[in-house]
Amino acid sequence: MRTRQVELALHTPADLGEGPWWDEERDELLWVDIFAGDIHRFNPRTGRDRSINVGQPVGMAAVREAGGLVCAVRDGIGFVDEDSGNFTLAIPIELERTGNRMNDGACDPAGRLWAGTMATDLSPGKGALYRIGTGLESTRILDGVSISNGLDWSPDGKTFYHIDSSTRRIDAYDFDFYSGGLSRGRTLAELPDAIATPDGLAVDTDGTLWVAMWDGGCIRRYSPRGDLLEVVELPVSRPTSVAFGGTNMDKLYVTSARNGLTRDQLASEPLAGSLFVLDTGSTGLPPHPFLG
Numbered sequence: 188m189r190t191r192q193v194e195l196a197l198h199t200p201a202d203l204g205e206g207p208w209w210d211e212e213r214d215e216l217l218w219v220d221i222f223a224g225d226i227h228r229f230n231p232r233t234g235r236d237r238s239i240n241v242g243q244p245v246g247m248a249a250v251r252e253a254g255g256l257v258c259a260v261r262d263g264i265g266f267v268d269e270d271s272g273n274f275t276l277a278i279p280i281e282l283e284r285t286g287n288r289m290n291d292g293a294c295d296p297a298g299r300l301w302a303g304t305m306a307t308d309l310s311p312g313k314g315a316l317y318r319i320g321t322g323l324e325s326t327r328i329l330d331g332v333s334i335s336n337g338l339d340w341s342p343d344g345k346t347f348y349h350i351d352s353s354t355r356r357i358d359a360y361d362f363d364f365y366s367g368g369l370s371r372g373r374t375l376a377e378l379p380d381a382i383a384t385p386d387g388l389a390v391d392t393d394g395t396l397w398v399a400m401w402d403g404g405c406i407r408r409y410s411p412r413g414d415l416l417e418v419v420e421l422p423v424s425r426p427t428s429v430a431f432g433g434t435n436m437d438k439l440y441v442t443s444a445r446n447g448l449t450r451d452q453l454a455s456e457p458l459a460g461s462l463f464v465l466d467t468g469s470t471g472l473p474p475h476p477f478l479g
Contacts, residue, residue: 191419193465196440197229197236201460204442205387206247206291209432211473216432217256218442218462219245226258226267229462231433239267241274247292247302250476257477259289259302264319278325280304280317287313291387291428293338295347297321298478299367301328303335303349311353318367321479328369337388337398337428341411342472348375348396350385357385357396357409376413387428389439391469397439399426406441423459424452431471439467 203221210217216229225238226248241260248258248267256267263280267273281287281304292302299320306313316329329349337350340362347362347369355378360369375396378385383403388396394411404424408417425444432440445453445460453459 191465191467193419193421193441193463195458195461196231196464197234197462198458199236199461200445201443201462203427203444203446204460204462205427205444206245207387207428207430207432207440207442207462208247208249208474209430209436209440209471210250211436212250214434216430216440216462217248217250218440219248219258221246222446224260226256228269231438231464239269239272239274241265241267244288246288246290249292249294249300249474252298252476252478257300257479259292259300261288263289264300264302264325278319278323280325281315284313286310290314290334291336291338294475294477295340295362295364295367296344296475297364297367298475300477300479301338303329303332303338305332305334309334309353316349319477319479320367323479326367336386339388339390339396341390341394342392346411348388348390350388350398352384352386352401355379355385357388357398357413374413376409376415378407386426387430387442389429389431389471391431391467391471393469395469397429397467399429399441401425401427401444406439419465421463423456423461423463424448425459426463430474431469436471436473437466437469438464439469439471440464 264278304314314332333353441463
């Protein structure tokens with residue numbers, strides 16, 4: 188384990204904090220509390236955190252180029268007007284799979300949104316990974332997914348990374364910028380720990396991958412070849428996702444969860460559910476907005 192200074196960015200009792208996304212234009216961090224249905228906007232300079240409730244579980248949110256936010260919710264893909272707080276379900280997905288919900292998501296270099304589904308009861312193989320085009324068309328890309336998590340691209344945009352948490356793997360695919368197609372899927376790294384589970388990830392400008400480890404109380408950093416480079420300890424056992432942010436994109440923000448922890452565990456983890464930040468010595472690329 189490498190010792191790094193991990194700072195508390197926001198002390199908050201989020202049940203299932205997830206989906207950090209840096210808004211470069213406003214120097215603020217978007218994040219969600221999934222089952223509460225809340226999309227948060229956190230200002231690191233002032234410490235102010237405000238939220239909008241969308242009325243159903245929400246897995247991620249990102250800026251939409253046309254204005255407002257795009258988000259992945261239980262019933263599909265929605266749009267949020269931040270001024271009014273109004274939410275609109277724009278693209279229903281898997282309404283016939285009543286036990287499913289949308290989970291993690293991210294936008295590719297061409298401005299398409301990628302987001303996955305999962306069974307709320309964690310039944311294996313019930314979810315899928317979808318690509319939402321700028322014309323708002325939805326395409327199922329991967330099927331038989333259990334817990335779709337950890338989506339990002341290499342700095343040159345030629346490799347797509349994806350985590351299906353139940354497999355305890357980081358998978359890599361060749362990525363076609365123009366078509367949004369995936370090919371030559373392979374395992375980048377296997378994470379064999381029987382307790383810790385890989386969750387969200389972020390790629391830095393050097394191409395290394397930073398992976399939040401649910402029940403592992405840490406972040407693991409991997410090379411583009413899949414070699415483990417570093418393990419960073421955290422003060423909570425259930426980190427959920429990571430995102431680079433800050434004015435110079437040199438801060439790594441970490442969301443976490445209280446969900447599923449016992450009373451004794453919560454007593455020993457008073458910061459569970461909070462938002463953390465650390466200096467990594469690396470920089471990230473600003474995330475892509477949704478162009479649909």
